Amino acid sequence: MPAGAIDRNTADVVLIVDDVPDNLAVLHDALDESGYTVLIATDGETALQRAAQAMPDIILLDAMMPGIDGFEVARRLKADEETAHIPIVFMTGLTETEHVVSAFNAGGVDYVTKPIRVQEVLARMSVHMQGARQARHARNALDAFGHASLVVRAADGRIVWQTPLARGLLEKHFPDGRLPSEVGSWMRAEGERRLNGQPSHPLVLSLARQGAEQPAALQRPHRLIFTLHEADDDEWLLVMRESSDQAVIDAVGAAFGLTAREAEVLYWLAKGKTNRDIGDILGTSPATVKKQLEHVYQKLGVETRTAAASLAMNRVGALGQG
Known part of the structure; x- marks a missing residue:
């Protein structure tokens, strides 16, 4: 378990982010009575730190805060592969369309308006946490069956989520743990093939290096094989397999x-x-x-x-x- 992480066998973890103490108190007490483990943050910087350390199951995020506002907090969380999967529910007194759109564009899955109605918050949380839990179970199942899987955003090739096996393979073969440019080119070509009703072709990358610590004379060629399993307009599910030659x-x-x-x-x-x-x-x-x-x-x-x-x-x- 990562340092600072919390055991989810006892309770789901909620991070509440709000700069108003009264709002924090009301939500904290209600969620605590409902059996949640509750963490709090009163500013954006603290919220980012607590989210990275504790990996909460859901975040209730105030949209308007001094310093780093909720929209920016959400964008940073979604840009980080480690925290991108956490559902974010915005709490806001701003109901104008532009603010609602901003909340969703920043990565929020839902929003509730102030003054907060606790039962509504609990109901919305339950729905989104169930979806996040199912996604987590799916990732764990893929790993359990030996599938190094990752979901990639079609528009720019950014990794949305990946199983630990996939992360391990990327970190093993690529210094920055990111997909190489060849994968992006292959994805675009595969998209064209699918549009034309043609069968998919796997991408095979030949990799001579197996680790910087190993002398070149002792390194053995490996292949990293990418296959496309599901695709829609927004995201692609890829599976990687390592094959030694x-x-x-x-x-x-x-x-x-x-x-x-x-x-x-x-x-x-x-x-x-x-x-x-x-x-x-x-x-x-x-x-x-x-x-x-x-x-x-x-x-x-x-x-x-x-x-x-x-x-x-x-x-x-x-x-x-x-």
């Missing part, structure tokens, strides 16, 4: 009587890499790669890169790894 390299090496390093060189040759690329991947020089390829050509009985790559690709295809 080491078994393929070993099989190719055994088939052609190659050393481990020669098999790796042939593998990357079949992937269309240049000698310089292969050298960068394996932590050696292009000249060394050239010498190893000469040995590979001799063992395969070929004279060109194209012929060697063709034999390797045929072997990979026979293994069902193409």
Whole structure:
């Protein structure tokens, strides 16, 4: 459990954010009597800190506060992957259309007007918390079955939510834990294919690095495979799967009587890499790669890169790894 988090086996957690003490007191007492664990914040900065630390199940957020107002608090919470899933119910005395629209645009799922009617707040909270709980259970179920899943906003590729497995894979392979640009391009192409009634194609990223702490010479190629499972105009559900190519390299090496390093060189040759690329991947020089390829050509009985790559690709295809 993260530091500062609260055990939800005992009670659902509500964060109330309001700069008026009387409003806080009324809501705190009513929610406490209803069995909730209640946290409070009297300003936007404190609200952001408490939300990040405690991960409440829902936030009741005053729209108009000095300093960081409720709209900005909501925007920041929704921009953070860790807190984006928390439902936010705005509390406001402003009922003009522009303020209601601002509340929803900032990420609110609902709003209640002041003066606060406690029973109405409880009823609305129950609905939104049930939806959030179902979404959390769905994410946990995906992880339990080994699916590294994430929902991505179609408009800009931003991750809306992700399972811990998905987060782990992204952090393992990409320094900032974010989706690489190739995924965005693939998503746009998949959108076009779906509009045209064509079948989806998975995206396969070949990744030579398995961790910065590992020497380049010991790193082994992996593939990260993205598949599209659901899509609508706003959000896409993607599933990632990691696949190590080491078994393929070993099989190719055994088939052609190659050393481990020669098999790796042939593998990357079949992937269309240049000698310089292969050298960068394996932590050696292009000249060394050239010498190893000469040995590979001799063992395969070929004279060109194209012929060697063709034999390797045929072997990979026979293994069902193409």
